[in-house]
Amino acid sequence: MELAPLGPVAFLDTAGIDDQSNLGEQRTAKTLEALASSDIVLVVAPPGQWGLFEQQIADKARAQNTPVIPVVTKIDLQPADPDWLNRIEAECGTKALAVSCAQAASDHAVREQFLNRLASALLAVCPESLLSPPPLLGDLISRAEKTATAPPVAVLVVPVDSGAPKGRLILPQVQAIRDALDSGIAACVVRECEYEGFLSSLSRAPDLVVCDSQVARFVAERTPSESALTTFSILFSRAKGDIVSMAAGAARIQSLKPENRVLVAEACTHHAMKDDIGTVKIPRWLRKAAGPGVRIDHARGRDYPDTLAEYALVIHCGSCTLTRREMLVRIQKAKEAGVPITNYGIAISALQGVAERMLEPFPEALSAWRTALAADKAQISERTISMEAP
CATH class of the missing domain: 3.40.50.11410 (Rossmann fold)
Structure with a gap:
């Protein structure tokens, strides 16, 4: 889901950790696995039901410094007791969200209202590193080069072979292009078979060259020593x-x-x-x-x-x-x-x-x-x- 200004947000719907069935152990393991990789945790519970299992999730999340937002559901059937609400908010350290899924499913305005409150709650606890992530490649070119008359040049070498998706670029390539634009860098995209010819058409060596990993040696052998050189995958590392x-x-x-x-x-x-x-x-x-x-x-x-x-x-x-x-x-x-x-x-x-x-x-x-x-x-x-x- 796209939630501005966070961008794309992936919601992982887990099975919880109170499953007592034969598959319960495996489901619990998957829940804890998702918990370990999450940037924000939403603990969902109906009014009055915040027991050992919910507290375990909240405690584990806080132990790994992950923000926790309690979400109270089924409020159309039973309103949340204010004292209980204050207690779980104190346990989680954040304001609770209340929602009736039945009402949100049948009333578009109610749904949009809740999504707006959810976006605000996520923004309130979101780590700064997610709101302002470091550049992918923009910092690899000095500020002096960026303030010159002509913009710095980054050449992106992208093979189009049997492993390339049809009619589109892969995500790291797209993100590299966008980061170059955000950083005031002119991004030029070429296939490896046209790389040498393209270099010869430039009036100076490119400031940065980023290539697909599988053509690393090919590109390295043809790249001027004064140009910074790396791969898309290394940028993501x-x-x-x-x-x-x-x-x-x-x-x-x-x-x-x-x-x-x-x-x-x-x-x-x-x-x-x-x-x-x-x-x-x-x-x-x-x-x-x-x-x-x-x-x-x-x-x-x-x-x-x-x-x-x-x-x-x-x-x-x-x-x-x-x-x-x-x-x-x-x-x-x-x-x-x-x-x-x-x-x-x-x-x-x-x-x-x-x-x-x-x-x-x-x-x-x-x-x-x-x-x-x-x-x-x-x-x-x-x-x-x-x-x-x-």
């Missing part, structure tokens, strides 16, 4: 997750062994094409680098395994369909399991030998990559010496 941790995690690729297991996690559930990046290309590149015996498992959509400790590495997609909180939760789970995690863009850049170039616009991430790479090489050397010792 910063916007949606922790680029420093993910840059360090990519160093694990160099020490993968044929008997290792790798998890490739993709947030969306699109239909995989014959040359799909997550299910075909990344596994092919990994096996070429580490050996054909590497076992690769896949997790798609909101399914994210609890058995991360079984893996040597997690490679996650750009997470354009996840909230930042949800991606950070996934990163934290990997850290708790002691498993390095990286994302498609950084992993592919490492596999193609251009990770240094692609991480240059992000000095802290580049430093983390170099440090982790050196540490990993040192461990490999120690193991080799130990194995060769008499």
Whole structure:
């Protein structure tokens, strides 16, 4: 649902945690999973019914610093007692919303009135990071370049192959174009096969080049050294997750062994094409680098395994369909399991030998990559010496 000025808002309708049926445990697990990834929690209860289960949800949400809004339903059948209402508002720390779903369903004006109150309530508790998110690429070009007579130029290299959706761009590409416009940057979009010719038509090198991960090496070999260069997926590793941790995690690729297991996690559930990046290309590149015996498992959509400790590495997609909180939760789970995690863009850049170039616009991430790479090489050397010792 589009709620200005928040933008698109995804509502996750859960089963609660008071299900005593045979499937209750699984439903509760899904509810808690949704709770961990939510930016705001709405706890729904009829008048007078705020017991242990509702309080558990509110307490868990507040423990992870997630705002809680109590929503009182069925007020057409029973008005809420003022003392009870004051108590749950004190428990949640926010003003309660009251609604009759029956009335809202039959009366458009009542529905719109409630939606307006809901939008106001969400805005009142919404974290500032959601209202004013950091730029996707706008800060990668200096302010001096933006105030020059001509606008700075960003070239976006977008392959149109069998994996591209028909008649449209994918979400990271669209968001990059919009962020460039918001930042006063001229965005030029070309296919990789036209990239060199387009560069030769420019009077100067572009200020920034962003490419699809799978053509990272091709573009890196043809991009002027004075141009900042990265990939769409790496941009999202910063916007949606922790680029420093993910840059360090990519160093694990160099020490993968044929008997290792790798998890490739993709947030969306699109239909995989014959040359799909997550299910075909990344596994092919990994096996070429580490050996054909590497076992690769896949997790798609909101399914994210609890058995991360079984893996040597997690490679996650750009997470354009996840909230930042949800991606950070996934990163934290990997850290708790002691498993390095990286994302498609950084992993592919490492596999193609251009990770240094692609991480240059992000000095802290580049430093983390170099440090982790050196540490990993040192461990490999120690193991080799130990194995060769008499």
